[in-house]
Amino acid sequence: MDIVKKIIEGLEKKGYKVMERGKIRGESGIEHTFDAMILGPKGKRIAVTVLERLGFEHVIPLLAFRNDCRIPHIVLTKEIEVGVEKLLKNSNIVVIHFKDLSVAYDHPGLREDQVLEKVLKLLEDTT
Amino acid sequence: MEAVKTGIEGFDDIFGGFYRGQIILIAGNPGSGKTTFCAKFLYEGAKRFGENGLYISIGESKDEFYEYMKNLGMDFEELERKGSFKFVEMLTPTSEDALMQLSRELTKNALEMKAARIVIDSITPVLSVNPETSRAILHNALKTIGRELKSVVLMTEEMPIGETKIGQGIEEFVVDGVIVLRLEVPEAGAPVRTMNVLKLRGKPLDRAVYNFEMGPPGGIRVLMHGVEELESNVDFKDRITTGIDGLDELVDGGIIRGTATAFIGPSGAGKTVLMLSFAANSAMNGENVTYISFEEPKQQIEETLKFLGYEKTEGLEILSLNPRMLSLRALYDIISKTILDHRTMLFIDGLNAIRREFGDAFHRVVKDVVFQMKKNGITVVISLIGGTVKETLLSTIVDNVIELRIVERDGVLKREIAVRKARMSRASNQVKEFILDRKPVVR
Numbered sequence: 086m087d088i089v090k091k092i093i094e095g096l097e098k099k100g101y102k103v104m105e106r107g108k109i110r111g112e113s114g115i116e117h118t119f120d121a122m123i124l125g126p127k128g129k130r131i132a133v134t135v136l137e138r139l140g141f142e143h144v145i146p147l148l149a150f151r152n153d154c155r156i157p158h159i160v161l162t163k164e165i166e167v168g169v170e171k172l173l174k175n176s177n178i179v180v181i182h183f184k185d186l187s188v189a190y191d192h193p194g195l196r197e198d199q200v201l202e203k204v205l206k207l208l209e210d211t212t
Numbered sequence: 213m214e215a216v217k218t219g220i221e222g223f224d225d226i227f228g229g230f231y232r233g234q235i236i237l238i239a240g241n242p243g244s245g246k247t248t249f250c251a252k253f254l255y256e257g258a259k260r261f262g263e264n265g266l267y268i269s270i271g272e273s274k275d276e277f278y279e280y281m282k283n284l285g286m287d288f289e290e291l292e293r294k295g296s297f298k299f300v301e302m303l304t305p306t307s308e309d310a311l312m313q314l315s316r317e318l319t320k321n322a323l324e325m326k327a328a329r330i331v332i333d334s335i336t337p338v339l340s341v342n343p344e345t346s347r348a349i350l351h352n353a354l355k356t357i358g359r360e361l362k363s364v365v366l367m368t369e370e371m372p373i374g375e376t377k378i379g380q381g382i383e384e385f386v387v388d389g390v391i392v393l394r395l396e397v398p399e400a401g402a403p404v405r406t407m408n409v410l411k412l413r414g415k416p417l418d419r420a421v422y423n424f425e426m427g428p429p430g431g432i433r434v435l436m437h438g439v440e441e442l443e444s445n446v447d448f449k450d451r452i453t454t455g456i457d458g459l460d461e462l463v464d465g466g467i468i469r470g471t472a473t474a475f476i477g478p479s480g481a482g483k484t485v486l487m488l489s490f491a492a493n494s495a496m497n498g499e500n501v502t503y504i505s506f507e508e509p510k511q512q513i514e515e516t517l518k519f520l521g522y523e524k525t526e527g528l529e530i531l532s533l534n535p536r537m538l539s540l541r542a543l544y545d546i547i548s549k550t551i552l553d554h555r556t557m558l559f560i561d562g563l564n565a566i567r568r569e570f571g572d573a574f575h576r577v578v579k580d581v582v583f584q585m586k587k588n589g590i591t592v593v594i595s596l597i598g599g600t601v602k603e604t605l606l607s608t609i610v611d612n613v614i615e616l617r618i619v620e621r622d623g624v625l626k627r628e629i630a631v632r633k634a635r636m637s638r639a640s641n642q643v644k645e646f647i648l649d650r651k652p653v654v655r
Contacts, residue, residue, distance in 0.1 A: 141323075145315035148353035168323040172360050 089135050089161055093121060095201040101125060101208065107132065111153030119158075125208050131157045138164040139180065144172050151178055159204060179207055213414060216263075216328075216364050219256020220249070222434030226422065227415050230389065232328075233359045234413065237335075239369040239378045240393035245405055245426050246368040247272070248284060249393065250331040252431045253366060255286040258296040263328035265291075266321050267299045268314065270337055274299045285429040298325055310338045311349065322361050330358070332367040339369075355386075388413040393424075404576075407434060423576060425544055435580050446470035448636055452557070452591060455493025456486065458654030462629070462644060464637040467612065469556075471635065472582045472592040477616030482627055482648050483595040484561055486616070488513065489520055489652050490593060491559045495528035500556045503528060504546070506535045507562035520651060529555075535565040547581055551588045558585055560594045575609070582609050611635040616646060629654055 093103045107122020109132065121133035132154065136143065139162040151158050158178045165182045173180060181203055213231040217224050230236060238246045254265030269277060277299060278288050291297035300317045314332070322330055332338075332354075339349065358365045369378060371392070384390045390410040407422045423435040451466030460466050467473055475483045488503070495501045505513055510532040517525060531546070543566075550558050560581075567574040578594075585592045594610070613633040619626055629646040631639040647653045 140316065141318075141320040142312040142316035144319045144357070145349060145353040146311055148356050149311070149349045152353070166320075168320070171323070172319055172357060175360065176356055 089120075091197045092161075092201050092204060095197065096123060096204065099205065109154050109156065111150070112155070115153065117150050117154060123204075123208065129208075131159060131208060134158065134160045136160060136162045138162060138166070139169055139182075140166040141169055144169060147173065147178055148176055151176055157207065159207065161200070179203075217256075217261060218253050219260055220252050220432055220434060221430055222422070222424070226434065227409070227412060230364050230412075231414055232362050232364060233355075234388035235354050235358055235365045235367070236389035236391065236412075237369055237378070237384065237387045238366055238391050238393065239371050241371050241373045241375075241395065244393040244395045245424070245432060246393055247277075247333055248281075248426050248432050249391075250333055250366050250368060251277075251281050251284075251286060251288075253364075254297060254329050254331055255281070255288065255291065255431070257329040258291045258294075262296075264295075264325050265297050265329040266318070266325060266327035266331070267297070268302060268317055268321075268330070268332045269299060270302045270314075270332070270334060271304050272301075272333070274301055281431070284427065284431040286431050295325070298327075304337050306341070310341050314338050315353075319357060322357070322363065327361065328363050330361075330363050330365045332365070334368040334370055336368075336370045384411065387411075423580070427545070446586070446636075447589075452494060452499065453497065454490045455497065456489055456652050456654060458644065459486075459629075459652075462631055462640045462642070462654060463612065463614070463634060464639050467591060467593070468636055469591055470586055470589045471611040472586060472594070472609065473612040473614065474610040475593070475595045475614050475616060476598045476632075478618060479597055481616035481618055482646055482652060483597075483616055484508070485516070485520065485648055485652050486646075487559055487561050487593060487595050488516055491528055491557070492517055492520070492522040492525050494557055495525050496522075499527060500554060501528045501559065502531065502550050502553075502555045502557070503559040503561070504531045504533060505561045506533055506538075506565035508532060529553075535569045538566060538569060543577065543581070547584055550590065551584070555590060557591045557593065560592070562597075563594050564597045579609050612637070612639075 093105070096103050102124040104122045104124065105120070107119045108116055109119070109122065109130070110116050119132040120135040123131040123133060125131070132150075134147070139160055147158070147160065160178060160180045161183070162180065163183050165180060170180050181200055183200070213233075215229050216232050217229040223229075238249055240246045251267070254267055257263040257265050267277075281288055288297055288299065292299065298321055300321055302313055302317055318330065318332065321327065354365055354367070357363070371378060378384050378390065378392070389412040392408040392410060394406045394408065396404045396406060405424050405426065407424045409417055409422070424432060425435065426432050447469045450469040452469055453460050453466045454463070475486055477483055491501050491503045503513070510530050513530050513532065563578065566577065570577050582592055611633075612631070612635065615630050615632045617628050619628055627646040627648065628643050630643040631641070645655045647655060
């Protein structure tokens, strides 16, 4: 997704290090690969998963990974199945749904800015 | 924490049920009753507590499940029609997609139907293809879902026969409860089902192992045996006369209603005659009596009754049962029928016969029978071959023990009778003569 690339660029411009295909070893010993890993100051990390569509099939794997890795997790998605967010909301998994930012649909630049703003806020809150 | 009743008879009396948001593992070897336990939890949830249930089956077909459960008295088709139950069939997973499949079926359906009770039967194939993340799946994923949906999640796990370890070895540490069901086949007698509660957060576990049984009409029932669960419906002032000359004086005026009495003695001491006379007299006095014999055919018993002078014995139901064909299930069916038929007295002649069949489970069985009867205010009278109370090993189960014996006096064999034990009574400590002359008489 172009928007993701632009967000990554935006984060890097702000001084964050972003690793595409970031890896982290969970408490179970298994190595998880995420679409990106944002590295903040003091070694804080945020996992990023990018999905075209976030559906119910992702709920258990996301919750399982979240527990195994114990780091904040952002899911960027174009589409989200109704009800999924409810199951993830209290689990420190932040879902950023591009459609929610529909006011900016005619202004892609603005939409990217809004997503970036959300991500930065999360980074500030967690780091 | 909000308690959630399982609706399983006995289980809720012992543990009070589960708590909302809990995840409970039901482990056991094949055929141990895991599916029935879970099905009953869902069925009663929908029927009695108005809670929707979701059943995720991995491997078992819906038709088989519905048919089997209907035989056990649970009509899931009806619940499905009403929208309070949904059966989801998942193919046995063979790849890592299993987790995504389970995730989709479970979360989507549970959310749509607002399932307050969820069963995954079984989790074994899913965890076996995702062993590294088992802990995370169980601890966080399913627990979070249970919490968000305010549901109780039961999941079953297969234990191969002879295996003591549960699944991947981590399940028991991360779930809220672990219940292991077993099907034990003793050397003699019917198979015995046991339920071992290894862990149940928020509940004291005074005793870990319980017997349970499966079958219609309830599906599954946990048997509460042991003094701590004993309930009785004894009426101390209400004594039932034996109708046998001299015997009532020996037992302080009669047997207290709702108690259990054992006649013990060697073969030929007169136990059966005494039991039959007591039963027939009681029936004639308006009691509703069931008489079970494990040693004599019904026709023979009826002939003995006629010999004793009882031509009409309305209110006396005689059952002659072959102990070799008697399963624990069948015995409890008879007991249930006795209660349902509002019988006031139950006589069991020749209990030794089932000792041979039930082996080590004999005492558990007798305890359960006696306690069930007492709970329902039914007076129990049993006979056993044995020289002493200790020999019969039932001294703590019954309230009264009346001993019959054969002695030699001046070259003549005589029968004697004495009260060995009589709870709540001032029974005589005399040894009296017991005469079998058409009608039995105590002198």
